[in-house]
Amino acid sequence: MNPAATFDVLAIHGHLRRSIGPISRSELHLFAYLGCLLSLYDRMPASEWRYPFAATQSGAPFSADLDSAFRDALLDGVISVDVNPELSQLTTEGDEELADLSTLLTMKARDRYLEAACATSLMLPVSMAREAVGSDARIKSAATLQTTRALLTSDWYTDIHSQFDALRSAVGDASIDLLAPAVVWVRYFGERESA
DSSP, X not given: OOHHHHXXXXXXXXXXXXXXXXXXXXXXXXXXXXXXXXXXHTTOOXXXXXXXXXXXXXXXXXXXXXXXXXXXXXXXXXXXXXXXXXXXXXOHHHHHHHHHHTTSHHHHHHHHHHHHHHHHHHHSOHHHHHHHHHTSHHHXXXXXXXXXXXXXXXXXXXXXXXXXXXXXXHHOOXXXXXXXXXXXXXXXXXXXXXX
């Protein structure tokens, strides 16, 4: 069991219920990955996210640790499936566990990134976030080649940091608010992909 992934499952469900309600598994992975990207924008080493991601054949990020935490959360009754079995939401027990975990300093620190990632869904369509994340060259090639590719590798890290350096010069440092760079990044790459 990965405590960071467990927290992320609960926190993402909690944050997204305000904007989109029950969420799909792909949305869980999408917003966890976007949270990870925001931590990198904030100059945190990728290893501190505490679980890896891979690009899937469907052209989306996926984490085995996050998926395992999702399944455990279902079994533990802290999330439940909605009327539509493809969607899940926090239960009352999940709200209580999230409140307990949120008091831990390590979880508070990572929640900053998850909250900003999820808040993009209040301002932009989730489809635009999908497009922006899917614009990554490794994610695109995994879909094109119908294979799985590791993300957060050293060459990927160099590419993403060049994007973030340009973004940082446009919107400033993230020390106060991560929502502005998150929205700008999603809008830029999401609109570029859909054009």
